[in-house]
Amino acid sequence: MVNSxxxxxxxxxxxxARSPWTWLLGVLVLLGLVAWVYELGHGLAATGxxxxxxxxxxxxxxxxxxxxxxxxLIVASSSEVFHIEALRPLARLGVLTAAVFSAAAGLMIIPxxxxxxxxxxxxxxxxxxSPLVWDVTIITIYFLFSVLELWVMxxxxxxxxxxxxxxxxxxxxxxxxxxxxxxxxxxxxxxPWWNTALMAPIFVASAILSGTALIxxxxxxxxxxxxxxxxxxxxxxLAGLMVMALFVDLFFVASDYVxxxxxxxxxxxxxxxxxxxxxxxxxxxxxxxVLGGVIPFVILASSKLRAKASNLALAAALILxxxxxxxxxxxxxxxxxxLIQLPPGTSLGAVSTSGSFQLVGHYSPTWVEYxxxxxxxxxxxxxxxxxxxxxxxxRTIQEAAEHVAD
Amino acid sequence: MSAGIKxxxxxxxxxxxxxxxxxxxxxxxxxxxxxxxxxxxQRHWGMVIDLQRCTGCQGCTIACINENKxxxxxxxxxxxxxxxxxxxxxxxxxxxxxxxxxxxxxxxPVCPVAATYKRxxxxxxxxxxxxxxxxxxxxxxxxxxxxxDWGEFYGDAVxxxxxxxxxxxxxxxxxxxxxxxxxxxxxxxRKCQFCLERLxxxxxxxxxxTCFGRAxxxxxxxxxxxxxxxxxxxxxxxxxxxxxGTNPSVFYLL
Numbered sequence: 278m279v280n281s282x283x284x285x286x287x288x289x290x291x292x293x294a295r296s297p298w299t300w301l302l303g304v305l306v307l308l309g310l311v312a313w314v315y316e317l318g319h320g321l322a323a324t325g326x327x328x329x330x331x332x333x334x335x336x337x338x339x340x341x342x343x344x345x346x347x348x349x350l351i352v353a354s355s356s357e358v359f360h361i362e363a364l365r366p367l368a369r370l371g372v373l374t375a376a377v378f379s380a381a382a383g384l385m386i387i388p389x390x391x392x393x394x395x396x397x398x399x400x401x402x403x404x405x406x407s408p409l410v411w412d413v414t415i416i417t418i419y420f421l422f423s424v425l426e427l428w429v430m431x432x433x434x435x436x437x438x439x440x441x442x443x444x445x446x447x448x449x450x451x452x453x454x455x456x457x458x459x460x461x462x463x464x465x466x467x468x469p470w471w472n473t474a475l476m477a478p479i480f481v482a483s484a485i486l487s488g489t490a491l492i493x494x495x496x497x498x499x500x501x502x503x504x505x506x507x508x509x510x511x512x513x514x515l516a517g518l519m520v521m522a523l524f525v526d527l528f529f530v531a532s533d534y535v536x537x538x539x540x541x542x543x544x545x546x547x548x549x550x551x552x553x554x555x556x557x558x559x560x561x562x563x564x565x566x567v568l569g570g571v572i573p574f575v576i577l578a579s580s581k582l583r584a585k586a587s588n589l590a591l592a593a594a595l596i597l598x599x600x601x602x603x604x605x606x607x608x609x610x611x612x613x614x615x616l617i618q619l620p621p622g623t624s625l626g627a628v629s630t631s632g633s634f635q636l637v638g639h640y641s642p643t644w645v646e647y648x649x650x651x652x653x654x655x656x657x658x659x660x661x662x663x664x665x666x667x668x669x670x671x672r673t674i675q676e677a678a679e680h681v682a683d
Numbered sequence: 684m685s686a687g688i689k690x691x692x693x694x695x696x697x698x699x700x701x702x703x704x705x706x707x708x709x710x711x712x713x714x715x716x717x718x719x720x721x722x723x724x725q726r727h728w729g730m731v732i733d734l735q736r737c738t739g740c741q742g743c744t745i746a747c748i749n750e751n752k753x754x755x756x757x758x759x760x761x762x763x764x765x766x767x768x769x770x771x772x773x774x775x776x777x778x779x780x781x782x783x784x785x786x787x788x789x790x791x792p793v794c795p796v797a798a799t800y801k802r803x804x805x806x807x808x809x810x811x812x813x814x815x816x817x818x819x820x821x822x823x824x825x826x827x828x829x830x831x832d833w834g835e836f837y838g839d840a841v842x843x844x845x846x847x848x849x850x851x852x853x854x855x856x857x858x859x860x861x862x863x864x865x866x867x868x869x870x871x872x873r874k875c876q877f878c879l880e881r882l883x884x885x886x887x888x889x890x891x892x893t894c895f896g897r898a899x900x901x902x903x904x905x906x907x908x909x910x911x912x913x914x915x916x917x918x919x920x921x922x923x924x925x926x927x928g929t930n931p932s933v934f935y936l937l
Contacts (some may be wrong), residue, residue, distance in 0.1 A: 320870055390817040392870045395796075398813065407795040616824075628835070
C-alpha cells in the first residue's frame, strides 16, 4: 500500500456498484455471454464468416486489442527508460491497461475457434514453427509481466531498481508483442496485401498510436468526471507521442499504398482498389485517413487546439476509431478476392442463394459477433474501472502529478 | 511456316497413353499395388491431370463429395473454368483443382497445434482430433484447397434437421466420422487427402476412378514404370503457382 497519509481533499468517486455505467457495462457483458453460449451451440455457422472470408470481426478486434495493450506498457516504460517525468503519473494506469487488454486479446481468440474446447491444445501441443504459437506465447508472457509489474508498482513501490529493470524489459516486450502479431499476417507469401515487410513496423506504430490515445481518453475521463488533475506537461507529452505515432503510422501505410499502386500487379492492386475512395471498403479509408488521420493531426499539430485537454480527448477518440478502421482494412479486403480467380470461384463451405461458390467474397458480421465483441469491450472497461479503484490509482496519479512541473 | 504443312482447324486429342487394350484404371491400380508393397517413405503419391482430355463434366467433384460425404459448399476438388477468346473464336478450358499435396506446403508450418502434417508418402493430412479450428492454414494455402466445416447441413434449409443421407458417416483417414454439431469434423479444416482410406485398400482416389474422360492419372511418382510417370514423358507440363516454390505433387499436362 502507498505509505503516504490519506488525502482528504480528493473527492471520492461514487461506489462502482451504484454507478449506472457499471450496470450498463454489466448488461453488455451478459449479452455477450448469451451470444457466446448461442455460438457454442450453433458452431461457427452462427457467424458471418465462410470460406472466402474466413477470418472476420474476432480477428481484427483481436489485433486491435493487442495494439491497445502494447501502447499502455510503452507509455509506462518510456517514463522510466527515457526519464520522462511528465508521464510518470500515468505509469500504473498504462500497466493496468496493458494487463487488461492483453487478457482481452487472448479471450477474443476463443470464440473464433471452431473447436473452442481444444484451446488448451495451444499449450499442450505447440507447433513452434507457427507464428500463432509465438503470438500466444508472447501474449501470455506479456500479460504475466504486466501483472507482475503492476504488483511491484502498487505493493513494492520502494523497489526503484526493480521497477527500472522491469521498465527496461517491458519496452522491448511491447515492441515484440506487436511485431509478432503482425507476423501472423506478414509472413504469408500466398496473401497479397499482408505479405509485406512493413507489416511489423506498421503494427508497432499503430500500437503506440492507439495505446497512447486510449491512455489520453481514460486520463481525460478521470479529469473530467473524477476531478483528477493531470498536469499540463503530461498532456503535452501525450499529445506529442500521439502526433509522432500518427505521422509514422500513416507514413508506413502510405509507403505500402504507393508501392502497390506503382507496381500495379493485379493481385495486389485489386485489394488496394477495394479500400481507396470509390471502392466497396472505402469507409475504412475515410476513417483511417480523414476522421482518424487528418483531423486529429490538425488538432494535435496546432498549439492552440492541443492546449485544451478536451480537444486531445476528441483527437484520441478519433484516432481510436481510425486505428480500428485500419484493422478492418487489413483483414477483410485481403480475403475478398480469392487466390485463384477462375469461375466458379472459391467454395463457400455453405450454400447461399447465389450458389456455393464466390468469385468475390462478402462478409458482414452477425449479431452474435457484434454482441460478443461489444461484450468483451464492456468487460475490459469494467476491469479497468475495478482495477483503478481497487489499486487506488487515482490517489497515486494525483501524488505523482504534484512532482511534475507544469 | 512452310506451305507444305496442313493446319487442322480443330485441335485433335492426343492418342490414348496406354495403347494396350487395358483400361488405364486397371494399369494404375496395378501401379498402386506395386507401390503399396514398398515402405511408406519410399512412395510419393502424385496426380497428373491431362487438361486436353478433361471435358469439364465435374464427375470428379461429385465422386469426391460422395466419397467424403461433404457438407454443403465444402468442395475438395472443384473444376475451375476459363473462357478465352470471343465468339466465334472462343474456347473453354477446365482445371480440376484437388489439394496440390505440396512438397513444401505453406499450410503445415503455420498450424499452431501441428494438427496438419505431411506424411512420408507426400500426402498432407489433418488430424481431426487435434485441430482447434483457427483457420490459419486456410489463409496460408495459395490454392484455396482448404475448406472449413462450418457445421451446415443440406437439411437445415429444407426440414430444419439433417436429412437421412447426411447421417452416413465419412470414412476419411480410415476412421468413422459422424457429422454431429460440435464434434469433428464440424469445426475443423477439411481438405483433399487423395482418398487415403481408399489407397490403403489398393483402390484409386474416387476422382481418378470416376474420370470418364480418363484425364486424371494417379500413382507413385517415385516409380519410373508407373503410368503417372510414363504419361508425362513427351508432354508440356505445369504446376500451379510454381513460382511460390511449393512444388506441388499435382501436375497438369497442357
